[in-house]
Amino acid sequence: MTVRENTISIIGAGISGIICALTLAKSNECKKKTIRVYEHKNRVGGRAHAIKVNDHYVDLGAGRFSSGLHHNVKEQVKLLNLAYEKFPFTQLKRPQALxxxxxxxxxxxxxxxxxxxxxxxxxxxxxxxxxxxxxxxxxxxxxxxxxxxxxxxxxxxxxxxxxxxxxxxxxxxxYEWFNLKEGFSALPERLYEQALAHGVEFYFGHELIEIEADSSTPSLKLLNDNQQEVVIDEGEMILTFPPTAMKKLNCGFPQDWSNYTYGSIPLFKGFLFYDTPWWQEMDLADHVVIANNPIRKLYFKDNRYVFFYTDSDYANFWRDATLKGEAHYLKTVKELMADALKCHVSQLPDPITHTYKHWVHGVEFSQESSPNHPKTLEHKKSHIISTSDAYTPHCGWMEGGIIAGTNAAKTVLERVRQRQVLNQKDYELAHV
Ligand SMILES: Cc1cc2nc3c(=O)[nH]c(=O)nc-3n(C[C@H](O)[C@H](O)[C@H](O)COP(=O)(O)OP(=O)(O)OC[C@H]3O[C@@H](n4cnc5c(N)ncnc54)[C@H](O)[C@@H]3O)c2cc1C
Known part of the structure; x- marks a missing residue:
C-alpha cells in the first residue's frame, strides 16, 4: 500500500479517532484527500465497548453520560438518533452511617x-x-x-x-444521567458508518509498532494480522490513543511531546444475570449500594441484571480473584454482595451466567490536571499529532474523546489552510 502526501493517516478507531476522521472527511479542505484509519483491534470503539449477554446489552467500558456535563456526547446521541434511557443510579440504598x-x-x-x-x-x-x-x-x-x-x-x-x-x-x-439502550458501542459504530459513507478507509487488525518521530521525515510502521508491514511516511499522521499506549512505542513520550506527565488507573466491572430478579423484593431495582468492601459500588439494573464497578486497588483485587478461577471469583462476589446487603449468603441465589472486564488502563489523565494542557500534542521535530481524552478537561469520559478528536482535526485543518495560503503566495510570486 502506498501512502501519498494527500493522505491523512489516523491511528486508533476509538471515539476520538473516528470523530477526527469524520470531521476531516466532512471538511471542504480535505475533499480531495484520502483519509485512512488504522486500528489494532478488529472493531471500533476502544473503551466504549458493549456486548450482549443473556439477551441484555452490557457496557463493559463507558456506561453513562450526563446531559448537563457532556454536551458533545448528548449532541451525537441526538444526531445519530440513538435510543437512550435514564441511567438511574443517583440514589443510594442501604446508606452507611456516614x-x-x-x-x-x-x-x-x-x-x-x-x-x-x-x-x-x-x-x-x-x-x-x-x-x-x-x-x-x-x-x-x-x-x-x-x-x-x-x-x-x-x-x-x-x-x-x-x-x-x-x-x-x-x-x-x-444532573440527569443516561445510557444507550443498545450499549455505548452503538455510538462509535454509527460514527464509523457515517465515516465510511464519507469515504474514510478503515484498516482493522493493524497495530502501530514503531514511530520514527525524531526526524524531519517521520514515519509510522504498522504490522497487520497477516504479519505484513505497512509503512506510512507521507502526509499528516495523527495518533488517537491514550498516553500509556504512547509510552509503549518508545517514541520519547512524554518528554519529546509534552511538558506534562501522565498516569492511569485500572477499572473492573462484573455483571451477573439471574433467572429471577430477586433484588426487586428488597426494593433495590434501579438503585446503587456503596459497600464498605471490595465490591464497592453495586448496581441493580431494573429487572435485568446486577453489576459492580471498582477502580484502583480493588479493580486489581477482582482481576486477581478471576485469576484464581471462576468458582473462587463467584464465591467471593456472593459473599461480598451478601455483606454489602447485610443479608446471609444463603439468601442470595447463584447467577445463571456472568461476565466481567478488567481494564489495565481504564482511565488516563494528566498528573498535573491543568486546564492549560495543550489541546493536542505534537512531537518537537516531526509534528506527528497525538490526541487523547487524557489531554482534555473531560479525561476518562467519552466527552473528552469527542473533544480530543475534534481538536486533532482542527490542528490538521489549520495546517492545510496554512499550506494553501503558502501555495497561493508561491503561485502569485511565480506569475508576477
Ligand atoms: C470501565 C470503563 C468505564 C467508563 N465509563 C465511562 C462512562 O460511564 N462515561 C464516559 O463518558 N466514559 C467512560 N469511560 C471512558 C471512555 O470509554 C473513554 O474516555 C473514551 O472511550 C476514550 O476514547 P478514545 O478514542 O480517546 O480512546 P480509546 O477508546 O482508548 O481508543 C483508542 C483506540 O486506539 C487503539 N490503539 C491503541 N494502541 C494502538 C496501536 N499501537 N495501534 C493501533 N491502534 C491502537 C485501541 O485499540 C483503541 O481502539 C469509561 C472507560 C472504562 C474503561
Missing amino acids: HKSLKSILKNLKPLCDEHAHDSFEEFLTIYVGRNQAREMINALGYDSLSLPNITPHIAFDIIEKHPEIQGFSDNAG
Whole structure:
C-alpha cells in the first residue's frame, strides 16, 4: 500500500479517532484527500465497548453520560438518533452511617480547598477530620481513586460533583444521567458508518509498532494480522490513543511531546444475570449500594441484571480473584454482595451466567490536571499529532474523546489552510 502526501493517516478507531476522521472527511479542505484509519483491534470503539449477554446489552467500558456535563456526547446521541434511557443510579440504598452527614461535612470543607491546593485529598481530610474518618469518608464515596496521592482536594471535589452515584453529596445533585439502550458501542459504530459513507478507509487488525518521530521525515510502521508491514511516511499522521499506549512505542513520550506527565488507573466491572430478579423484593431495582468492601459500588439494573464497578486497588483485587478461577471469583462476589446487603449468603441465589472486564488502563489523565494542557500534542521535530481524552478537561469520559478528536482535526485543518495560503503566495510570486 502506498501512502501519498494527500493522505491523512489516523491511528486508533476509538471515539476520538473516528470523530477526527469524520470531521476531516466532512471538511471542504480535505475533499480531495484520502483519509485512512488504522486500528489494532478488529472493531471500533476502544473503551466504549458493549456486548450482549443473556439477551441484555452490557457496557463493559463507558456506561453513562450526563446531559448537563457532556454536551458533545448528548449532541451525537441526538444526531445519530440513538435510543437512550435514564441511567438511574443517583440514589443510594442501604446508606452507611456516614452517608447521612457526608454532604454537610464536604460542604464545610470545600471552601478550604484553596489553602491545600498541593495536598492530596486524603491528607486534606485527615487535617480536618482525622485519619480514621478521612479513610471512612473515602470508603463511603465508593471511588478509591480519591485516595491516590495525586488527587488534590480540587480534583476530588470535581470527581464527587461529576459522578452520578455520589453527586448527591454535592450541590450537583440534579444532573440527569443516561445510557444507550443498545450499549455505548452503538455510538462509535454509527460514527464509523457515517465515516465510511464519507469515504474514510478503515484498516482493522493493524497495530502501530514503531514511530520514527525524531526526524524531519517521520514515519509510522504498522504490522497487520497477516504479519505484513505497512509503512506510512507521507502526509499528516495523527495518533488517537491514550498516553500509556504512547509510552509503549518508545517514541520519547512524554518528554519529546509534552511538558506534562501522565498516569492511569485500572477499572473492573462484573455483571451477573439471574433467572429471577430477586433484588426487586428488597426494593433495590434501579438503585446503587456503596459497600464498605471490595465490591464497592453495586448496581441493580431494573429487572435485568446486577453489576459492580471498582477502580484502583480493588479493580486489581477482582482481576486477581478471576485469576484464581471462576468458582473462587463467584464465591467471593456472593459473599461480598451478601455483606454489602447485610443479608446471609444463603439468601442470595447463584447467577445463571456472568461476565466481567478488567481494564489495565481504564482511565488516563494528566498528573498535573491543568486546564492549560495543550489541546493536542505534537512531537518537537516531526509534528506527528497525538490526541487523547487524557489531554482534555473531560479525561476518562467519552466527552473528552469527542473533544480530543475534534481538536486533532482542527490542528490538521489549520495546517492545510496554512499550506494553501503558502501555495497561493508561491503561485502569485511565480506569475508576477
Ligand atoms: C470501565 C470503563 C468505564 C467508563 N465509563 C465511562 C462512562 O460511564 N462515561 C464516559 O463518558 N466514559 C467512560 N469511560 C471512558 C471512555 O470509554 C473513554 O474516555 C473514551 O472511550 C476514550 O476514547 P478514545 O478514542 O480517546 O480512546 P480509546 O477508546 O482508548 O481508543 C483508542 C483506540 O486506539 C487503539 N490503539 C491503541 N494502541 C494502538 C496501536 N499501537 N495501534 C493501533 N491502534 C491502537 C485501541 O485499540 C483503541 O481502539 C469509561 C472507560 C472504562 C474503561
